[in-house]
Every structure is written in C-alpha cells, then in structure tokens.
Amino acid sequence: QVGQDMTYLVNDSCIKCKHTDCVEVCPVDCFYEGENMLVISPDECIDCGVCVPECPEDAIISDNDDSLKESSVDWLAYNTNKSAEWPNITEKQDPYPEYEKYQIMEDRIKFLDE
Numbered sequence: 001q002v003g004q005d006m007t008y009l010v011n012d013s014c015i016k017c018k019h020t021d022c023v024e025v026c027p028v029d030c031f032y033e034g035e036n037m038l039v040i041s042p043d044e045c046i047d048c049g050v051c052v053p054e055c056p057e058d059a060i061i062s063d064n065d066d067s068l069k070e071s072s073v074d075w076l077a078y079n080t081n082k083s084a085e086w087p088n089i090t091e092k093q094d095p096y097p098e099y100e101k102y103q104i105m106e107d108r109i110k111f112l113d114e
C-alpha cells in the first residue's frame with residue numbers, strides 16, 4: 001500500500017462477537033455493520049488508533065500488522081469492500097447472542113460470509 005494512508009482493519013476475531021465498543025469512540029464514525037462482524041472503511045479511517053484498546057477481542061489491527069501476511073483473507077480488501085456495502089454503525093449495541101461460545105473458537109473465519 002505504498003503511497004496510501006495507513007488504516008486500521010477489523011479481522012475475524014470480531015466474528016459473532018460484535019461487542020461494538022469500538023464504534024462509540026471512533027471520531028470519524030467509520031465502522032460498518034454486517035451480520036456477523038463489523039468492518040472499518042479504510043478510506044475514512046484517520047488511523048488514530050483509539051478503537052484498538054476498546055475491543056475485548058483484539059479484533060482491530062493496523063494494516064501493517066504481521067498477522068495479515070499469514071491470513072487466508074485479505075482484510076484490507078474485505079474491510080474496503082464491505083464498508084461500501086454495509087450500513088454505518090455509530091452506537092453501541094448488545095454483543096452478538098452467545099458471543100461467549102464463539103469468542104473461544106479458533107476457526108470463526110468459517111462464518112465469515114454466512
């Protein structure tokens with residue numbers, strides 16, 4: 001992503017958890033909500049990082065995070081594409097039902113586009 005601004009991204013650790021603490025603190029309201037997870041709009045994110053410590057699942061990562069190289073999903077593309085489709089979310093809501101069951105699953109990525 002040479003020449004582009006950095007951004008933060010949401011990864012699979014958000015899947016079926018959706019605590020939504022992140023949306024309350026974002027100064028530019030750049031979170032978007034899907035059925036199973038939230039994404040960040042890379043075009044709108046100002047890379048402030050304040051959402052990162054708010055997430056109990058550590059699901060928000062920088063786009064230069066090493067884990068991105070190992071992931072089967074291109075999270076930059078996913079966040080970019082889905083933020084253009086999904087509705088904006090700015091207010092905290094209840095977490096995903098039974099998120100306790102899902103947050104310990106290693107392979108939540110299988111629910112990605114469910």
Ligand code: SF4
Pocket residue numbers: 008025026027028029030031040044045046047048049050051052
């Ligand atoms: Fe919003 Fe800042 Fe998080 Fe980007 S890094 S999503 S601007 S709170």
Ligand code: F3S
Pocket residue numbers: 010013014015017018019020021022023038054055056057058059060
């Ligand atoms: Fe998801 Fe974490 Fe926000 S679980 S909804 S990225 S607080």
